[in-house]
Amino acid sequence: MIHARGLTKTYTLKKTSVDAVRGVDLDVEPGQLVAFLGPNGAGKSTCLRMLTGLLPPTSGTARVAGHDVTTEAAAVRARIGYIGQKGGAGEAFRIGDELVTQGRCYGMTRRAARSRAEELLTVVGLDGMFARKPSTLSGGQRRRLDIALGLMNRPPLLFLDEPSTGLDPASRADIWSHILRLRADHGTTLFLTTHYLEEADAMAERVVVIDQGRIIADGTARRLKADLAGDRLTVTLHDPADVPRAAEIAAGLPGAAGLASDGPRLTLRVAAADRALPEFVRALDAAGLKIDTAESSRPTLDDVFLALTGRTIQDEEA
Numbered sequence: 417m418i419h420a421r422g423l424t425k426t427y428t429l430k431k432t433s434v435d436a437v438r439g440v441d442l443d444v445e446p447g448q449l450v451a452f453l454g455p456n457g458a459g460k461s462t463c464l465r466m467l468t469g470l471l472p473p474t475s476g477t478a479r480v481a482g483h484d485v486t487t488e489a490a491a492v493r494a495r496i497g498y499i500g501q502k503g504g505a506g507e508a509f510r511i512g513d514e515l516v517t518q519g520r521c522y523g524m525t526r527r528a529a530r531s532r533a534e535e536l537l538t539v540v541g542l543d544g545m546f547a548r549k550p551s552t553l554s555g556g557q558r559r560r561l562d563i564a565l566g567l568m569n570r571p572p573l574l575f576l577d578e579p580s581t582g583l584d585p586a587s588r589a590d591i592w593s594h595i596l597r598l599r600a601d602h603g604t605t606l607f608l609t610t611h612y613l614e615e616a617d618a619m620a621e622r623v624v625v626i627d628q629g630r631i632i633a634d635g636t637a638r639r640l641k642a643d644l645a646g647d648r649l650t651v652t653l654h655d656p657a658d659v660p661r662a663a664e665i666a667a668g669l670p671g672a673a674g675l676a677s678d679g680p681r682l683t684l685r686v687a688a689a690d691r692a693l694p695e696f697v698r699a700l701d702a703a704g705l706k707i708d709t710a711e712s713s714r715p716t717l718d719d720v721f722l723a724l725t726g727r728t729i730q731d732e733e734a
């Protein structure tokens with residue numbers, strides 16, 4: 417559904433240039449749900465705009481929904497849905513009319529567009545709101561209207577740029593239920609960016625991480641976490657003066673990495689916490705070091721990013 421090779425984009429502003437995307441290779445098969453992650457400025461939106469035929473690449477090629485994004489951009493746009501960060505609806509018209517106009521842009525007859533608009537308002541839970549103005553909708557309803565706009569042409573592939581950003585948790589969960597239903601009912605291929613790592617982790621079967629214009633990880637969230645981050649152990653020493661000695665012992669655990677201390681607390685990553693934690697506690701005990709607490713936690717996608725780059729996505733956004 418998406419096949420990109422060596423995609424790059426360099427923006428030139430006056431005399432300076434920004435290499436926003438630096439050689440992206442990507443294959444997405446029909447029906448996949450891919451979350452595209454990365455900190456601010458990583459190149460996510462630029463990639464999305466190139467893959468949707470809205471922005472010509474500086475170099476490289478991409479075929480999307482069977483067409484070349486550079487030489488057949490109009491054919492690509494006719495076969496995909498794209499929901500940008502700002503949304504597509506203006507303020508002046510009734511939401512039903514916005515949908516009909518969108519359908520007319522895709523060459524639908526007024527009658528077909530009207531019936532598709534009614535159908536989609538029901539699909540996204542806005543039934544009976546044909547005559548409402550966008551300004552009267554809540555944030556979550558507005559995002560659902562954006563999704564309806566992106567679906568007018570029944571695209572087999574839908575790009576969503578941060579579909580849940582800025583919404584409260586209940587509206588985010590609601591948007592996700594609509595996104596997942598789309599895939600279940602129509603087999604729609606979904607390619608989306610999100611800043612919410614927990615959502616990507618829970619919902620997407622595949623996570624692609626981009627940083628500084630390059631893809632640095634690609635796989636299931638479970639695989640990336642197991643391969644790149646490892647489990648985390650945290651112990652609190654009864655006497656903070658024992659931390660250096662405890663750190664030496666920790667360094668000998670299988671797969672130990674990322675040792676860090678904060679006051680009496682010592683954290684590190686290990687390959688398998690269920691075996692490493694009892695071993696660590698026994699070794700501390702044998703060395704005569706007293707601990708107050710010991711716990712293990714599973715890694716998050718942010719730990720994956722930290723392991724890859726030495727920074728966290730959340731830090732980058734702060």
Ligand SMILES: Nc1ncnc2c1ncn2[C@@H]1O[C@H](COP(=O)(O)OP(=O)(O)OP(=O)(O)O)[C@@H](O)[C@H]1O
Nearest residue numbers: 427429434436454455456457458459460461462463
């Ligand atoms: N029109 C433009 N002209 C010049 N530079 C641009 C332009 N659009 C984006 N950039 C730069 O290209 C880089 C990638 O930006 P892009 O918007 O693709 O990142 P992003 O990962 O989508 O970020 P965000 O999460 O903040 O939306 C950034 O350094 C950005 O400043």
